Amino acid sequence: MSLTCYTQQERQAMEVQIPGFEYLEKVREGGTATTWKAEQVILHRPVYLKILHTDGSKEDAEELDRVLDTMKRVAALKLKGLVEVIDAGVQEGAFYVVTEYVAGTPLVDLLQEEKWLPERKILSIAQSIARTLDYVWGEKHLFHANIKPDTILLPKSGTAMVSDLGLARTAKIRDETTGETRVIVLGTPNYMSPEQVRGSTNLDYRTDIYSLGATLYHMATGCPPFEGSWDESTMFRHLHEQIPNPRDVRPQISIGLASLITKMMMKDFVDRQTSWAEVQADIKKVRNAKIYLQKEGSGSLSTVKPPAAERQNAASVRRRREVSPIANFINLLKWAAIIALWLYVTYDLIMF
Known part of the structure; x- marks a missing residue:
């Protein structure tokens, strides 16, 4: 039988019961919050449940009001690259944020x-x-x-x-x-x-x-x-x-x-x-x-110059090199025909 030990902050977080959510396992504990994998009971889906660490001071209460206002703006954002905010609020004096669960690392x-x-x-x-x-x-x-x-x-x-x-x-x-x-x-x-x-x-x-x-x-x-x-x-x-x-x-x-x-x-x-x-x-x-x-x-x-362009130019050079012997032979035939025609015409003129 394994015994799981929790810190005081973790125990305090678990003592805060967020209606509609059930704790499953701790994901991470940071300096400002503890993050849990939880289940949204009514929808039977996993979520992240983050409990922010607070000290109950007036300054902390003002800070949480500011964070809650910001969360309302964040919740309106919908983008594949942004973890979606599902819920946020205060329960039993603790501030919590619920976001979508992302399977990954x-x-x-x-x-x-x-x-x-x-x-x-x-x-x-x-x-x-x-x-x-x-x-x-x-x-x-x-x-x-x-x-x-x-x-x-x-x-x-x-x-x-x-x-x-x-x-x-x-x-x-x-x-x-x-x-x-x-x-x-x-x-x-x-x-x-x-x-x-x-x-x-x-x-x-x-x-x-x-x-x-x-x-x-x-x-x-x-x-x-x-x-x-x-x-x-x-x-x-x-x-x-x-x-x-x-x-x-x-x-x-x-x-x-x-x-x-x-x-x-x-x-x-x-x-x-x-x-x-x-x-x-x-x-x-x-x-x-x-x-x-x-x-x-x-x-x-x-x-x-991008590598792709360099490869394209190199291929073009290779193609020119590959066809150059044929091109030279054709050019040689052209010049031979021109010379033969010139000799033929010149010979006729001389004989005339």
Whole structure:
């Protein structure tokens, strides 16, 4: 007989009975929430049930009100690449979110098994996530603020999916210089953009571009771009250090992928891609053409002739080479006929 031990947070989560849902097994426990696989009883279907960790404070209550308002906007979004929100609310003082169940593997688990991924798979995942975040920003002007391997799901069939949209937590901090209190968006130190680390109140989709770039870096090299012995040191490096060249970490990475990551992770967001459409275009360039850095460290992408075009030209050259002996023989016959005709006419004129 096996004995399952649960943490205090897990026990508290299980004590909260959400009407219409039954706990099955724990999927993951994070710093802000515990995720369970559950069953929606009336429909007999599996779902994800996420219980957010709270402390019962007034600030926490205000935060949960904000999250609930965001969930209403997220629930209106319908896209294959976005995990669908089914229900959300407060029960017995606990905030919960119910989403569709996705049979597959979280990217974070795959990276623990494989360390790094093939470039073709990296670019496929990047294209799917960029397309989804483009839709989210275009439809509802929402950004994720916590893109990382934990919030990317890889279904057994289909494209990569974004989870936990709208669940990024915020915190109030007091500016020691001005004395003002402002609300900042929290994230995960290994993947946070510099402006998010600084506590900027004007974040937009470009912070997600940086975080997706950091996630691509992890997929390509086997480690995040910056790691420190504590969170503060990691965030400091995001602010002040250039990312290590991905090809120095793993030389097998193509120059194209390295330059894509570099551009997405520029310190100043104005130097990154200007839209998700541009991100998708850059990913497509890397997938379909040879890419090189025009200027070391600039992050700019430029294309040369695609391999397909090179193969087509090479085939054309081979065809010309294959037919050249025949063409030479025909040309020889033509010149022989011309010379014979000239000799015949010349002979007649002389005899005349």
